[in-house]
Amino acid sequence: MARVASWFLFLCVFFCATLWAQATETPEPPGEEDPDGLSLIEPAPLNLWGIEIATFRAPYRHFSPVSRVANTQERVRAIAVAPHYRIEFVPVIEEQYRGGWVMVNDERIIGLLTVDAPMGVGLEAYAEQVMDNLRQWLERRDAQARPKVLLFGLLYSALATACFVLLVFLLQRGRQRLLSWLEAHHNPKLAGGLIQVGGIQLMPYVMMLLTGIARLLLFGIIALFSYLWLTYVLRQFPFTKGFGHRLTDYIVGIASDIGLAILHSIPDLVMVVLIFWMASGVSEIVRNLFLRIERGRLRSPLFDPETAKATRRIIVVLVWLFSIVVAYPYIPGSDTEAFKGVSVFIGLIVSLGSAGIVSQVLGGLIVVYSRAFQPGEYVRIGEYEGTVTTVGVLSTKIKTIKKEEITIPNAVLLNATSTNYTRLSKPDGVIVSTSVTIGYDTPWPQVHHLLLSAAAKTEGVRETPEPQVRQTALSDWYVEYRLLVHIDDPEAQVAVLSELHQHIQDEFAGADLQIMSPHFMAQPDKPLVPMAWTPPAAKE
Structure with missing residues (x-):
């Protein structure tokens, strides 16, 4: 439970910081048009209880937008509690200033200028939005003073907190059981019977990966539930209801952006899948063709069974490289700077590490296409003598009469003299x-x-x-x-x-x-x- 409490406290602090960042977010500056000839500077929003009532985008006389916000906030907070609020907008023209006042019960509360309205929105329409926001704030302020509202808010918040704690507890118990089950399957004998590739037991590594995924998934679920719990609790009280709506709008906005991004990337993903599907088909055709040449079922004037295997690998690699180049522009995010940076980094690493590999690969290709020797032949390479067991991409292995396996880099074969004892031994030995x-x-x-x-x-x-x-x-x-x-x-x-x-x-x-x-x-x-x-x- 201590661990649950620590995670809960961390998530609360994190979401509160997010909430504060959203609450103090500065709106985008307006356009450069100024019908009244007033200088436009950085706008200042008027926020009360998480509600953005209005935004001031220009100075009035010697009052900057920030000063106008401070003066207006004092007048809004000073509105007397009344059973009914008569809110109206009265246009005013004063010297070079054109605008109006938002009146509450015949008292001037919010002064608006024509340039305060956003681009494309008239002053009258913007005044209606401001009056709606002000009316919403007055309703929440009056509701905050009612004991019944606070009592029900506390009750619902307590129930939501109890459900949240119980859910986190159940998730922790399920996580412990899942991790115990995964750790129990780290037995090498059991792992060897399940997944084994090239003599390597892969099951322990798969279990480690599943364990990490389970922990990360649990953390994500707890973070999501914590966000939902905090949003629900904030919306139970009039004072924090605006912040709760901001959190809701924030996560809904993120989800909608992700969803739209996924929808927009579906055609590109379909194209990527189609390109790789075609590459897979071509690779399968090449594989079947050259396998028949390797096994002697098909004769070709260009290829023989000795070089068919290497040729098959080269063509398959070229097909996949070509498909990657063609599919690269369709990969979602390939045009971003981060993706380009990663591509440059990978290219740099490959270029630095491939200097020796290229010589090894070329040596192996020369050995294959010159038909110097093949697996199963008895040869002498430099000072080493034995039977060739493997002609690989990077090295060649021979087994001596002393049951020693010697690995010779293919780059060495380019400058070494080899003697093949088996090639001309038939039929006379x-x-x-x-x-x-x-x-x-x-x-x-x-x-x-x-x-x-x-x-x-x-x-x-x-x-x-x-x-x-x-x-x-x-x-x-x-x-x-x-x-x-x-x-x-x-x-x-x-x-x-x-x-x-x-x-x-x-x-x-x-x-x-x-x-x-x-x-x-x-x-x-x-x-x-x-x-x-x-x-x-x-x-x-």
Whole structure:
């Protein structure tokens, strides 16, 4: 209840300040026409109990409009209470002044000049308005002195206050129950079962948003009811009835302005919806067309399945950007200075932050349209080697044989050399090579035989195409032999080479031949070959 009381006090102070601002609002200055040749200055309104009885727009003799208001207010307040008031207007011409007096029971109360009347309104018509306002104020002043009026006003105000406090209490209780229910649904397990996008649990964030909306909505409802309560209470007493009417007119004016703005913006909103609906339709057509090209259901001389996905994304983005540009003038408020300022700010942020992004995007597009590599291919980019998992807009990811995922920015790909092991591997597989150097005293047919025997014993080496041996160099002390074998899986080349090297060592050791890699100074007296070795477990 303490919180309710504090909110109630805050809203009362806020609405009273609004009321004071409305009560002291200065009317618009009149036009520059002055039929009597009098100088027009800032007008001064005569307000009593929230009723604007008259507005003085010109000086009279040495009395300014403000002085005229002060003198007239004293005369109005000094009107004697009577069972009946005879109010009439008597025209008067005095020297260069033309106007008249509003008489109450044959007493001069309000003096009006011709220039006091608003533009387009004659003096007689304006005098009728002033007399109606004065008559209304006299009726409220007399009613204020009646105990019965005050008693009923207090009674109705007390009932309205009780209903208001009860309503706020019920709203607070409902708010607490609603927030408790929302907090109870912050359970990650429950959230994961409801809303999950890309592995991210969105339900907790949705609940936080709903909690904030519930609190803001409750505050708005309490503020509205507080405004209505204050308006109703002020209208129960003659002294404050005018202020109550001002509050009513104020909120009705705001509601009418909002309603008219909504009605005027409906055609523009319909146009915005129509533009985005057409953009959505075009995007769906583009999506279906390029999906068929990606899946091989449709052949096109301009696009192939490798570039169809990137082309689809580019065209869809361009379609939506074009639709936003076309729909921008129809968005309500787009011509306001605030909207333009926000647009300039967003454009500045985008321009400052897009310098690096543009290079990344261009790098990704170059990779896609140059067909350097695709997801699933085994490549080497710079010092990294592995299988491509993702070719994204900003970066490319590869998975190494050590189960490491490496992210390479697309801007780096523009200056890096890449090797694709998979692109030309079908149908013969990937070529893997290794080299050994053997002295000139060993017959080259024997070396060929030993290398091919090692290749035949290695698992993963294809029989067709057959392994081949090439003599790539005749150096000073030895001959360089290169063994070429074919494998099916590029990712297995490290394991295949490891096993192939083992068999090469075994074959040459069995033939008492020394592998001369990398260099040697002279032929040894006895070939250096490994001795036979038995595992410890076999010895036991």
